[in-house]
């Protein structure tokens with residue numbers, strides 16, 4: 152395997168045993184826990200000037216802090232997304248500054264590209280011929296795209312309610328698609344059944360591969376640099392499985408360790424009320440979620456009733472002095488429309504839960520007037536224009 156100098160291997164987040172990345176590819180061989188890439192930070196010499204002098208051209212500009220070299224990466228220059236000033240939103244929320252990290256500018260229109268770039272690179276390094284996953288839609292589209300680029304076969308399991316665009320684009324990228332009746336749980340079951348029959352398929356499933364949250368941590372690196380090394384007071388993240396939140400929290404602790412920042416930004420998980428297991432666990436003071444029995448939200452990417460990484464998500468919220476907030480679908484869609492109207496930015500319904508969540512947090516007095524709030528726009532609105540438009544229809548517009 153061709154890895155970067157500091158990459159040390161994989162550590163189990165449950166039992167703490169460490170493994171060579173050549174040998175352990177997915178969950179912990181000892182206990183089945185989630186594996187997390189580790190680095191020898193002593194051999195990384197990165198300072199603010201060095202980073203600032205590099206072209207802002209792709210998430211792979213942080214190569215030293217990723218497992219694989221840029222030259223061997225399966226990449227389409229994902230990342231390096233803009234951080235857009237949103238003065239109207241700042242006025243509404245009553246804070247000094249709101250910026251939206253616009254992940255809609257990624258190759259397939261969502262931040263899932265960051266995770267799949269690293270995970271598909273790992274698949275190729277491990278000699279895989281086929282990759283597979285179940286997804287609400289966006290991760291499946293991203294996987295099909297990166298697998299195509301790496302000349303791997305992809306097998307994508309989607310629930311019937313996935314958006315038209317993601318299904319169409321899995322086909323367009325040459326992926327083998329199975330549409331499963333029901334919701335994400337049924338798609339995961341179908342995927343697991345198929346995986347049991349194909350032991351040569353390389354899983355790209357959330358937290359099954361150690362590399363998806365690893366790719367997403369680069370969002371944190373970027374936004375700190377874009378804020379000219381000011382640590383924001385709050386980051387509001389639309390949370391399903393919480394992969395991006397866990398990644399960004401890791402990114403912040405790494406940069407603190409490297410002396411690039413002094414403190415951690417407060418991380419907030421925003422969920423849809425129809426499926427908010429993280430919010431419920433946070434408010435109840437629990438370390439792990441309880442599965443939601445009847446999940447129901449229009450935010451497909453957030454309809455994750457049984458998020459396997461909830462202990463990591465909850466730890467990130469508590470350790471960073473953040474919090475959690477749930478808002479109703481109607482408010483989510485209203486927020487998407489308000490941001491599109493007032494700022495011009497197009498947010499997918501799932502992503503807009505971060506905007507309505509920020510509103511909710513502001514209303515309950517979570518932010519001070521002099522604060523800087525970052526809202527993650529995890530996916531572009533035009534992938535689900537039909538959902539946003541029909542919300543207007545419901546209002547007689």
Ligand SMILES: *Cc1c(COP(=O)(O)O)cnc(C)c1O
Nearest residue numbers: 289391392393394395452529530
């Ligand atoms: C997948 C997805 C999410 C949720 O991401 P997690 O990291 O699983 O919490 C949010 N928004 C969009 C647009 C997504 O595609």
Ligand SMILES: [Zn+2]
Nearest residue numbers: 163166179182
């Ligand atoms: Zn373990």
